[in-house]
Structures are given as C-alpha cells and as structure tokens.
Amino acid sequence: MLQIRIDQQFAQIGLNIQKSFLGLRTTQPQIELDIKKPELKIHSPRPKVYIDQRQCFADMDRRAPDAFGEYNVQFARREAFEAIGEIAAEGDILAQIENGATIEDIAGRAMDRDIDYNVTAIPKQPPKIEADVRPVEIELIRGRVDLQLQRGRVENLFEWGKVNVYIEQKNYLNISWEEMVNVKG
Incomplete structure (x- = not known):
C-alpha cells in the first residue's frame, strides 16, 4: 500500500513600521x-x-x-x-x-x-x-x-512614516510517499 505524506508551511510576512512624527518647535512672540x-x-x-x-x-x-x-x-x-x-x-x-x-x-x-x-x-x-x-x-x-x-515662529519638523515588508517565514510544500508492505501470514 502506498502512503502519501504532505507537509506544508504557509509563508509569513513581517512588517517593519516606523510611525510618522510631527514635531513643532515654537518661538514665542x-x-x-x-x-x-x-x-x-x-x-x-x-x-x-x-x-x-x-x-x-x-x-x-x-x-x-x-x-x-x-x-x-x-x-x-x-x-x-x-x-x-x-x-x-x-x-x-x-x-x-x-x-x-x-x-x-x-x-x-x-x-x-x-x-x-x-x-x-x-x-x-x-x-x-x-x-x-x-x-x-x-x-x-x-x-x-x-x-x-x-513675531513668533513655528518650525515644522516632520518625518514621514515608513512601512518595510519582508518575508519572515518562507512557504514550502513537501510531498513524500512510502510504500508499505502488508505481510499477513
């Protein structure tokens, strides 16, 4: 008898997120x-x-x-x-x-x-x-x-946010089989 074994793993992505930042530097009038x-x-x-x-x-x-x-x-x-x-x-x-x-x-x-x-x-x-x-x-x-x-001043110190996507875990599919002999005796 033939036994098929399937192992699989889904891919996982990772997100590296850097939030945007708005800094205001004010000089009073x-x-x-x-x-x-x-x-x-x-x-x-x-x-x-x-x-x-x-x-x-x-x-x-x-x-x-x-x-x-x-x-x-x-x-x-x-x-x-x-x-x-x-x-x-x-x-x-x-x-x-x-x-x-x-x-x-x-x-x-x-x-x-x-x-x-x-x-x-x-x-x-x-x-x-x-x-x-x-x-x-x-x-x-x-x-x-x-x-x-x-006059007072307001300086805008804005940094854009970033999202970097990377693969954290690769996907795979592994199919294997075994032939089993049935011995009756």
Missing part, C-alpha cells in the same frame, strides 16, 4: 514697550494780599501788628498746605491718563466751588484789603508708548 511717562508741570504763583489795618488797631487798641501778623502767617500756611494737597491730587488725576481726565475737567471743577469770605469789622472801620491773585500755570508734556513686536 515678544513685545517690547518703550514708555515715556507724561509730565505735568504746575506753577502756582502765591497770591499777594495787602492788608492795611493800622486804623483798626488804632481804634481797638487790642492786638499789636506783630501778633496779628503771626496769626495770619499760621492761617496762610494752613491754606497753602491745603492748596498744595489739592494741586497734587489734581496732578494725580491727570497722571492717570487711562481714566480720561482732562485739564478742562479739573479747571471746570475748580470754577464750580463756592468760596466764602467772612470779614469781621473792627468796631469803627474795617481793614483795607487788596489781593493780587495770579492764575495757576499748567504745562502738560504728553507721554508716549512705542511698541516693537518680534
């Missing part, structure tokens, strides 16, 4: 600001007040000119410090340009104030008062902002 601050120059000449009270003192015979002068000096200092504080506050308002305050706004606000003067008469004759008032001189030097932009 930069902004350089050159800022020149605004300046506000305020010159406020002091007012001059001329008071002739010789006749008042002669009538009342109470306060000597030196004592009265000292009293008025203290009063003037107090008023001057308040005026300086007010001018500084107005300067701070103008320095904050983002709030939109203008010199006209501040000048208009100053004009709306009611000023109350009270003069007490010394019994027989009031003092003779003359004032020399000068306006406040304001000079604004505008600030500026210069901007320089250095």
Whole structure:
C-alpha cells in the first residue's frame, strides 16, 4: 500500500513600521514697550494780599501788628498746605491718563466751588484789603508708548512614516510517499 505524506508551511510576512512624527518647535512672540511717562508741570504763583489795618488797631487798641501778623502767617500756611494737597491730587488725576481726565475737567471743577469770605469789622472801620491773585500755570508734556513686536515662529519638523515588508517565514510544500508492505501470514 502506498502512503502519501504532505507537509506544508504557509509563508509569513513581517512588517517593519516606523510611525510618522510631527514635531513643532515654537518661538514665542515678544513685545517690547518703550514708555515715556507724561509730565505735568504746575506753577502756582502765591497770591499777594495787602492788608492795611493800622486804623483798626488804632481804634481797638487790642492786638499789636506783630501778633496779628503771626496769626495770619499760621492761617496762610494752613491754606497753602491745603492748596498744595489739592494741586497734587489734581496732578494725580491727570497722571492717570487711562481714566480720561482732562485739564478742562479739573479747571471746570475748580470754577464750580463756592468760596466764602467772612470779614469781621473792627468796631469803627474795617481793614483795607487788596489781593493780587495770579492764575495757576499748567504745562502738560504728553507721554508716549512705542511698541516693537518680534513675531513668533513655528518650525515644522516632520518625518514621514515608513512601512518595510519582508518575508519572515518562507512557504514550502513537501510531498513524500512510502510504500508499505502488508505481510499477513
């Protein structure tokens, strides 16, 4: 009897895969600001007040000119410090340009104030008062902002993917046979 034997092996392929890669290298944009601050120059000449009270003192015979002068000096200092504080506050308002305050706004606000003067008469004759008032001189030097932009960059580092195909196992077919003798005896 004839016995046939068939051995076979299928082929196998292998894949060597290299994935694609996308690398991005970025450079951030930069902004350089050159800022020149605004300046506000305020010159406020002091007012001059001329008071002739010789006749008042002669009538009342109470306060000597030196004592009265000292009293008025203290009063003037107090008023001057308040005026300086007010001018500084107005300067701070103008320095904050983002709030939109203008010199006209501040000048208009100053004009709306009611000023109350009270003069007490010394019994027989009031003092003779003359004032020399000068306006406040304001000079604004505008600030500026210069901007320089250095643009950012994006560099593309792309590597293509690859697929290499190779035979990992070869195929074969092997056919063999044997003749078998059947012995009966």
